[in-house]
Amino acid sequence: MWRMGGQWACIMPDMPDTESQATPVSVDPNRLKITNDAATEGTLIGFRCNECETTVFGPAVFCQQCTSTDLEAVELGVKGTLFSYTIVRIPPAGWPGDVPYVLGQVELPQGPQVLAEIIGCEHDDLRIGMTVEMTLQAVPAENGGPDKAVYKWRPA
Numbered sequence: 835m836w837r838m839g840g841q842w843a844c845i846m847p848d849m850p851d852t853e854s855q856a857t858p859v860s861v862d863p864n865r866l867k868i869t870n871d872a873a874t875e876g877t878l879i880g881f882r883c884n885e886c887e888t889t890v891f892g893p894a895v896f897c898q899q900c901t902s903t904d905l906e907a908v909e910l911g912v913k914g915t916l917f918s919y920t921i922v923r924i925p926p927a928g929w930p931g932d933v934p935y936v937l938g939q940v941e942l943p944q945g946p947q948v949l950a951e952i953i954g955c956e957h958d959d960l961r962i963g964m965t966v967e968m969t970l971q972a973v974p975a976e977n978g979g980p981d982k983a984v985y986k987w988r989p990a
């Protein structure tokens with residue numbers, strides 16, 4: 835059969851590349867649960883201790899406060915307050931984003947803190963105690979698999 839693939843590629847340069855249409859997957863299923871089909875929304879997740887009510891972000895086998903193993907998986911939501919931040923001018927190797935960037939330490943209402951990039955905020959507008967909300971960004975996977983949905987913070 836006579837193939838015209840090359841010509842079609844020239845005629846229709848805006849054809850979507852179906853290979854890259856796969857839905858992004860959570861960058862870390864132990865910390866981020868995707869909650870919609872397009873992977874644009876999600877919630878942070880962790881564990882709460884049923885003995886002392888200490889809550890942690892991410893996976894846990896036992897409570898760091900009281901060593902109880904009576905832990906319950908909980909959704910931690912998408913909002914928090916800025917506890918501390920730093921402006922990173924020398925990124926780690928392979929950093930895919932802009933430089934400099936803001937790395938924020940955000941305290942969730944349940945107590946645990948979450949470290950992630952803060953986007954959509956001028957450096958001069960950063961304030962300790964400001965309310966921020968989680969937002970997801972699709973980042974290409976290094977191994978060529980589906981994009982990773984990465985959690986970041988932005989002013990709420």
Ligand SMILES: [Zn+2]
Pocket residue numbers: 883884885886887888897898899900901902
């Ligand atoms: Zn505990």
